[in-house]
Amino acid sequence: MDASQKAHLVRKFEKNNEDFRDKYLDLTLEKQAKARFKKVEKQADDWLGSVSRTQEAIIARYLEKHPPNYAQWLEDSIARQRAVLQLLTQIQNEKPSRDVAQAMVQRAILANYEPSEQTAQRTQAEASRVSIQQLMTDIIRTSSQEQKAHAHKKLQGLIDDCKYLIARK
Structure with a gap:
């Protein structure tokens, strides 16, 4: 990588950070909550298809109990x-x-996946993982047969993609 490519990467990081500030940090708490709800709902929609009212309520309760720490x-x-x-x-x-x-x-890359040495960060990260797992469990537990079929099809597509990429190697 030459100096101009590295400079481009620095500019890209700075732009991404500014976009993040605009999208998350510079919003009112109410707008942050709405944006976060939409993001989680969109992710659930992607995996399950249309999210039910019950699942929307589960997401809303989760987000209420676990406010974001965008900073x-x-x-x-x-x-x-x-x-x-x-x-x-x-x-x-x-x-x-x-x-x-x-x-x-x-x-x-692997260092980013290792648990942090800082106890407070490690505790916070573990609590976050557990709460997200509980959210996912609650959403899946309330999913319909159509949603389960949608998720199965999506996962099968990812499996097929991986098999294809492995076969090409």
């Missing part, structure tokens, strides 16, 4: 962006072989 999300995103830029700089400076660079990138 923390943005801060975490910026930290990941910095790590990417630092890794790019390290690779540019050290000029490792392709295999070594690939291993460095893979380690960096």
Whole structure:
């Protein structure tokens, strides 16, 4: 990656962060709640088809109990962006072989999935995972046969895509 590509990436990160601020942080709490509800409902619609009134109520109760922390999300995103830029700089400076660079990138990606060493963040992340799992369980538990069939078709499509990509390799 040359300097202009890296500069482009920096501009892209800055634009994404600004878009996030505009879309989430600069809204009133009421507008944030509506936008978040729409986002979760759209995700459920994507997996299940049309969401029922019961499922809408489940989503609304969940969102009420678990307010977003958009400022923390943005801060975490910026930290990941910095790590990417630092890794790019390290690779540019050290000029490792392709295999070594690939291993460095893979380690960096996997590091994002490892539990945080900071106890407060780890506790918060685990509580978030548990609450999202409960939301998903509640929505699936109340799903109709048509919704289950829709979800099955969607999952089968993803499985077929993976099989196709594996076969091409």
